[in-house]
Amino acid sequence: MRLVVLLGMFLSAVSTARAEISISIHYLKYEAPAPPTLSNLDPTPEDEGIAGAQVGLADNLTTGKFLGHGYDLTVTTVPQDGDLAAAARAALSETPYLLVDAPADKLLALADLPEAQGALIFNVSAEDIGLRSADCRANLLHTAPSHAMRSDALAQFLLFKRWGDLALIVGPHAKDRAFAAALHRSAAKFQLRIRGEKTWAFDADMRRNAAQEVPLFVQDLPKHDILLVADEIGDFGRYVLFNTWEPRPIAGSEGMTPVAWSPAVEQWGAAQLQSRFEEASARPMRPADYSAWAAIRTLGEAVTRTSRADVGVLRDYILSDAFELAGFKGRPLSFRHWNGQMRQPIPIVHPRAVVATAPLEGFLHQRNELDTLGLDAPESSCSAFGDRK
Amino acid sequence: MTRQATNPKALFLAALLSASAGPALAAEIWVTNEKDDTISVIDIDTLEVIRTIPTGERPRGITFSQDYSRVYICASDSDTVQVMDPESGEILHDLPSGEDPEQFILHPDNRRLYIANEDDAITTVVDVETRKVIAQIDVGIEPEGMAVSPDGKIVITTSETTNMAHWIDTETHELFANTLVDARPRHAEFLKDGTELWVSAEIGGTVSVFDVATQQERAKFGFEIRGVHPDRVQPVGFKLTEDEKTAFVALGPSNHLAVVNAETYEVEEYILVGRRVWHMAFSPDKSLLFTTNGVSGDVTVIDVERREAIKTIKVGRFPWGAALRP
Numbered sequence: 037m038r039l040v041v042l043l044g045m046f047l048s049a050v051s052t053a054r055a056e057i058s059i060s061i062h063y064l065k066y067e068a069p070a071p072p073t074l075s076n077l078d079p080t081p082e083d084e085g086i087a088g089a090q091v092g093l094a095d096n097l098t099t100g101k102f103l104g105h106g107y108d109l110t111v112t113t114v115p116q117d118g119d120l121a122a123a124a125r126a127a128l129s130e131t132p133y134l135l136v137d138a139p140a141d142k143l144l145a146l147a148d149l150p151e152a153q154g155a156l157i158f159n160v161s162a163e164d165i166g167l168r169s170a171d172c173r174a175n176l177l178h179t180a181p182s183h184a185m186r187s188d189a190l191a192q193f194l195l196f197k198r199w200g201d202l203a204l205i206v207g208p209h210a211k212d213r214a215f216a217a218a219l220h221r222s223a224a225k226f227q228l229r230i231r232g233e234k235t236w237a238f239d240a241d242m243r244r245n246a247a248q249e250v251p252l253f254v255q256d257l258p259k260h261d262i263l264l265v266a267d268e269i270g271d272f273g274r275y276v277l278f279n280t281w282e283p284r285p286i287a288g289s290e291g292m293t294p295v296a297w298s299p300a301v302e303q304w305g306a307a308q309l310q311s312r313f314e315e316a317s318a319r320p321m322r323p324a325d326y327s328a329w330a331a332i333r334t335l336g337e338a339v340t341r342t343s344r345a346d347v348g349v350l351r352d353y354i355l356s357d358a359f360e361l362a363g364f365k366g367r368p369l370s371f372r373h374w375n376g377q378m379r380q381p382i383p384i385v386h387p388r389a390v391v392a393t394a395p396l397e398g399f400l401h402q403r404n405e406l407d408t409l410g411l412d413a414p415e416s417s418c419s420a421f422g423d424r425k
Numbered sequence: 426m427t428r429q430a431t432n433p434k435a436l437f438l439a440a441l442l443s444a445s446a447g448p449a450l451a452a453e454i455w456v457t458n459e460k461d462d463t464i465s466v467i468d469i470d471t472l473e474v475i476r477t478i479p480t481g482e483r484p485r486g487i488t489f490s491q492d493y494s495r496v497y498i499c500a501s502d503s504d505t506v507q508v509m510d511p512e513s514g515e516i517l518h519d520l521p522s523g524e525d526p527e528q529f530i531l532h533p534d535n536r537r538l539y540i541a542n543e544d545d546a547i548t549t550v551v552d553v554e555t556r557k558v559i560a561q562i563d564v565g566i567e568p569e570g571m572a573v574s575p576d577g578k579i580v581i582t583t584s585e586t587t588n589m590a591h592w593i594d595t596e597t598h599e600l601f602a603n604t605l606v607d608a609r610p611r612h613a614e615f616l617k618d619g620t621e622l623w624v625s626a627e628i629g630g631t632v633s634v635f636d637v638a639t640q641q642e643r644a645k646f647g648f649e650i651r652g653v654h655p656d657r658v659q660p661v662g663f664k665l666t667e668d669e670k671t672a673f674v675a676l677g678p679s680n681h682l683a684v685v686n687a688e689t690y691e692v693e694e695y696i697l698v699g700r701r702v703w704h705m706a707f708s709p710d711k712s713l714l715f716t717t718n719g720v721s722g723d724v725t726v727i728d729v730e731r732r733e734a735i736k737t738i739k740v741g742r743f744p745w746g747a748a749l750r751p
Contacts, residue, residue: 098546098566099587102603305585305609308567311544340588340605362586362608362628366678367656405654 057345058106061335062127063089063328064146065113066120066138071209073271085137085160086111087317088325091309092332094316096339105339109332125151132156132347135331137324140164140171147173156347158331161324164214165221168375168411172418177354177376179334180327181296183218185410189294189382189394190287191222192408196396199261204233204288205254205276207267212236215289216266231258236272246275255281264288291386294394297326298385306364330363330378334371337361355421366393367406375418379406453750454706454715455511456724457484457498458741464498465724465740466750467715469708472726472736478514481507486528486571487746490553491535496748497553499526499540506540506551511750521558523549528746530571530580532595539580539593541568548582548591550598560598564591570624572613574637583610583624590624590633592640602640606633611661612704616687617669625660625674632660632674634690646690653679662704666729667711673727675702675716682716684732698725698734706747717744 063086070080081087089109096107112127114120120138124146127134132155136143140162147157152175159167159178168182194200202223206216216233223230234257238249254263254276263280265288267273273290285291299310299320309329313321321329338350338359353359355376360368365381372379382394395401399408407413451470458465462484466476481500489496489511498507499522506522506529509515522529525544532539537559540549548568550560565587572581573595580593583606590613592602607629614623615637622635634644648658659677665687666672672685680702681695699718702725706715714727717740724744726736 095566095586099589102565102587102589102591102600103605305567308543308585312566315544360608360628362588368608368628368630405656 056104056106057339057343058108059133059335059339059345060131061089061093061107061109061133061135061332062131063109063111063135064120064123064127064138065111066118066136066142067113067116068139068142069116071269071271073269075270075274077274078270081319081322083317084322085135085324085328087313087319088321088328089135089160089332091313091316091325092329092336094312095329095333096336099336099340103340103343105343107332107336107339120146121149124149128152128155133335134158135160135328137161137328140167143167143176144171144173147176154347156335156351158334160327160331165218165411168377169416169418172375172416172420174376174420174422177331177334177371177378179330179378180324181380181382182377182410183215184221185377185380185382186294186296187215187218187222188225188409189384190219190292191226191228192394192396192399193292193294193384193392194228194262194287195226196392196398200228201258201260202228202230202262202264203254203257203260204230204264204266205236206233207236207269207271207273209269209271211268212266212289215268219264219266219288230264231260236267238272246279250276250279251281257281260284262287265290292384292391293386294382294384296323296380296382297321298323298383298390300385300388300390301364301383303390304364304366309364330361330369330380333363334359334361334378370404370406372407372413374413374421375411375416376421377410379404379409381406382409452709454708454724455487455489455496455748455750456715456717456740456744457487457746458722458743459483459485459719459745460743461741463741465744467724467738467740469713472738474738474740476514477741478509480509481505481516485745486526487748488529488531489748489750490531493750495553496750497529497531497538499529499746501525501527501543506538508553518556520551520553520556521549522551523547523558523561527569528571530573532573532580533575533577537595539571539573539582541571541582543567543569546584548580548593562591562593562598562600564600565589565603570611570613572615572622574615575619579615579637581613581615581622581624583613585609585611585627588626588629590622590635604635604640604642607631607645612663614663614665616665623663623672625663627659627661627677630655630658630660632663632685644690646685646692648674648676648679648683648692648695650676650679650681650695653681661702664705664707664714673705673714673729675705677701677703678720680718682727694732696727696732696734698727699723699737703745704747706749709749709751715747717747719743719745 128151265273267289363369454467464478481503483502486499506520523542527543529540548562565584567585570583607626609628658679663674674683700720
């Protein structure tokens, strides 16, 4: 039913393609507290995410100049003790199009503001499964993959390799536990066995004694093919590699990692996006940059194809079967109509190469193979999006 | 094969052989190997690789001058278009191509080369005789497909991320139309005496047919291969038979060619070829078609009449472009 309406809209849009159409986008970044990590080798860039949005904006502007479509981007950074809700209200008084980089609780509070009803908010960082299920919101789309999409990608690869016996080390942070829970979920879904699990419990400085401590720490884990690490803040995982008791590869948050994006992705024209990003930002493109880029490009693609700027039209188009975004991952990206999650392939990488890209060959789905990753319609208890088919 | 190319003795021997054999050799298909920095030369009679010629970095687009005395090569990572003597395989000189040239088209005047600069959102026009840049035209993000109308009046650049065909007036070097196509357009060609423009969209999975006189879309067709997910059916290069009644469309990672009725735009059949098939070239009488298969690193030879793959020829790593040298 939705399709018919869209088609009519599209036809009328073509004749008015020359009209001046412009949308404003506001990027809200909440500076969440970053727990200390053992190593300072890889500081998080201050413009993480924002830099991706800026490249997406430049892409949109280039297309827009041929069609008479304009875009502008405002960035607001809210400090840890700042008032995110006030910043969101101010942004929403200017535009309904928001990109938000904030933890799940802050994001939900923002999406539930009276001013945010009827807005279109892109979650560009929070990977919590709940946001794609019971805690979903009709005004909230997710370009960041969920923990479940990442863990399903890894599980597909492990199954493909017949590495069915797993052990898991989990860090102490909420993000670590959430990713570990997703790994358990994926292990059950793809019939892998997590034989043993330990919580990382050291407070010593691993740069000096990893070689001594780690082998003993993992020595009593049951027999496993591969050791999984849930260390989403990048704290201890790097010291586990090559320091295990048994010679075993590491995967999860460290070693071989399922990610939204990595500088190692170069196929499907990705090399061009990588070089555009590096030229603009003087650093490699990170997963958060990709999610923000994809959100801006999603809006751009919707404006390009509909020649409209009103939020209801763009939201309907983005959630329709007609929408597809070329995202340099080898398949068109689209949005799940049952929870607003962007479908996307997940590269499984190590720092120097892509090992595989999920969905792997042979993992089939009646609708779209990308729906073998993350919460499929029957698995999500989201009801905010209405028609679930 | 690759080793041979870097071995000066072998190169010398190859040069000697080709010199002593005289110029009246069989027709050849020249294939650029994107990740080997070489060209593989296939003899059409024997269907074997007879030469491997070193090029600049990341060779992609390839085309010959009208008299076949020069071959132009987009050496993308060397940021140049190389001009090679096809007899000796020597690079004669470089052309100022702008950054990251990917594809190009030689104007019917045999002088103007229109080059897509993938990293720069620009189409560069170079005079191959004076070796000077005549114009640079702003186009969409990641320009790629290039086409010129038979009368030389229109040049098309397609842009992969902007998803458009940009129509360039070759008199003024200005855009006179920009037409949207489906996601990630890769290849464009004028067909049927320049009355139709076809543009393939890799991620969209379609080929759009434009009426050149009005720049309006006349038709659009897609593909459906049993047992292959639609997302993996990604059209890139295409070629028409001599009578322009049948089109062969390369479908990328679906590892198939589509055989399309060019009048009704209906797909008649699919032919299994090598992995990630992108570009193609015909033999002089158009009885054979050669496809570049990037991932399997080979070229599939198609019998056009029978619509069958008859041979696979191993070339270098990631073969990309193909061009006929009669």
